[in-house]
Amino acid sequence: MRGPGPRVLVLEGALRDNGGLRVSADLARRWQDLGARVRFLVLENVEPDGPMYEPDPRLDVRWGSQEVRRFRSAAPRILANVLRQVRKADVVVSGSEVGYGLLLGWAAARIARKPFVVLVQSSLPRAVAAWTPARLRPLLTQVHQRVDAAVCVSPGLVPDVLEVGLDASRVHAVDIGIDVAATRAAVEAAGGPRRSESGRTRLVAAGRLVDQKGFDVLLDALARVVSAGGDVELVLVGAGEQDADLRDRADLLGIADRVEFAGHRDDLPSLLAGADLFVLSSRYEGNGSLVLLEALAVGVPVVATDCPTGPRYVLRDGRLGDLVPVEDAGALADAVLAFVEDPEPLRRKALGGPERAMDFDQEHAAVVSAQILADLTR
Structure with a gap:
C-alpha cells in the first residue's frame, strides 16, 4: 500500500x-x-x-x-x-x-x-x-x-x-x-522441545475436541497400534464439547494410560517439536490445519488424513508426509505402526517440512x- x-x-x-x-x-x-x-x-x-x-x-x-x-x-x-x-x-x-x-x-x-x-x-x-x-x-x-x-x-x-x-x-x-519465525521462537522460549520421558514413541495431535477433527478415529487407531504391540503414547492437545466422550472412549478401548488429554496449551510448538510423530485425523479442514503447518515448521514427521481440503496440497501429494483415507482407523493404525517399526522414511520426508511451511x-x-x-x- x-x-x-x-x-x-x-x-x-x-x-x-x-x-x-x-x-x-x-x-x-x-x-x-x-x-x-x-x-x-x-x-x-x-x-x-x-x-x-x-x-x-x-x-x-x-x-x-x-x-x-x-x-x-x-x-x-x-x-x-x-x-x-x-x-x-x-x-x-x-x-x-x-x-x-x-x-x-x-x-x-x-x-x-x-x-x-x-x-x-x-x-x-x-x-x-x-x-x-x-x-x-x-x-x-x-x-x-x-x-x-x-x-x-x-x-x-x-x-x-x-x-x-x-x-x-x-x-x-x-x-x-502461520508466522513461521514466531512458531520456532516459541519452541526456544518454552525451553526447547518437550520430549517423552517414558521412552515410548510419542504421538501428538491437536485441535478443538469436536467431530470435525476425527479424534474418535484416532483413538480407535491408537488402540489397534497398542494391540499390535506398538509402544506408543498420545498427547491430545485441545478443549471442546467431545472431551468427556473421548475420555470415555479411551477408557472403553483400554488405552486411557496411553493418552494424555492435555487441554488447551500455550506451549504447543514445543510439544510438536518434541513429538516423534504428528497425527492429523480430521474429517475436513480449511488450509490443511494450522497445526499441521506448525508441525512442518519444526520438522516433525507427519501422518495425515487425505481429507478435504488441504492436507494433500500442504504435504505435496504425500512427498512431505504420509496420507491415509478419512475415517479409516485401520489405515491410520498401519501408518503409525510403519513409523514405529521404521521411522526413517517419514523422517526423511519431514526434512522438507520447514521449507514448505515458509510457503504459508x-x-x-x-x-x-x-x-x-x-x-x-x-
Whole structure:
C-alpha cells in the first residue's frame, strides 16, 4: 500500500480461541502494519465457553455491545453498533464464512454501500451444515453469492465458493498460514522441545475436541497400534464439547494410560517439536490445519488424513508426509505402526517440512490479501 491505507472493519462473533480467529486477528494486525486503518469488532462481549483468545494489544478491538451480554439479549444495540462502525469503514471483512458476523456485516455493508469480503477458512457446505441452524442456511447461501470478494485460505476451498454461484472474478486463493519465525521462537522460549520421558514413541495431535477433527478415529487407531504391540503414547492437545466422550472412549478401548488429554496449551510448538510423530485425523479442514503447518515448521514427521481440503496440497501429494483415507482407523493404525517399526522414511520426508511451511508464512499472505482489500476501495 502507498500512503494511508483503507479503513478496514473486521467482524468476529466472539473471542473463542480457535485457528480461524487467530488467522483473522493476525491478518488484521498485519494489514495495520502495512498501513491500513483496522478496527476489529467482536459481536459478543462475553467470555466464551473454553479458552479465550487475547488479540495483539496493538489491534483496535471494539465490542458490538459494551454490556457483557450474549448476542441474543444485546442484539438491538449490536445491530446499531455494527451499522455505525460499517459506515466509518472503507471495506468490511467477515473473519468467518458462517455466523452472525457474516450476516450482519453483509447487511450493514449493503445499507452503507461498502464493499464486503468474506474470509473462507473451511469447506462451505461442511461449515454451513456444522455451524448454522437450518433456517438460516438459505440466507447464508444468498450472502455467499453476493459478496464482493471471497478470500480462500487454500486453493482447495475455491470450488465450493464457485459452486454456490459467486463469480470467479470475485474469488481469490491466498495461502494463509502461520508466522513461521514466531512458531520456532516459541519452541526456544518454552525451553526447547518437550520430549517423552517414558521412552515410548510419542504421538501428538491437536485441535478443538469436536467431530470435525476425527479424534474418535484416532483413538480407535491408537488402540489397534497398542494391540499390535506398538509402544506408543498420545498427547491430545485441545478443549471442546467431545472431551468427556473421548475420555470415555479411551477408557472403553483400554488405552486411557496411553493418552494424555492435555487441554488447551500455550506451549504447543514445543510439544510438536518434541513429538516423534504428528497425527492429523480430521474429517475436513480449511488450509490443511494450522497445526499441521506448525508441525512442518519444526520438522516433525507427519501422518495425515487425505481429507478435504488441504492436507494433500500442504504435504505435496504425500512427498512431505504420509496420507491415509478419512475415517479409516485401520489405515491410520498401519501408518503409525510403519513409523514405529521404521521411522526413517517419514523422517526423511519431514526434512522438507520447514521449507514448505515458509510457503504459508503470514507475511506474504498479508501483503496479497491487503492488496485485494485496497483494490475494492478504488
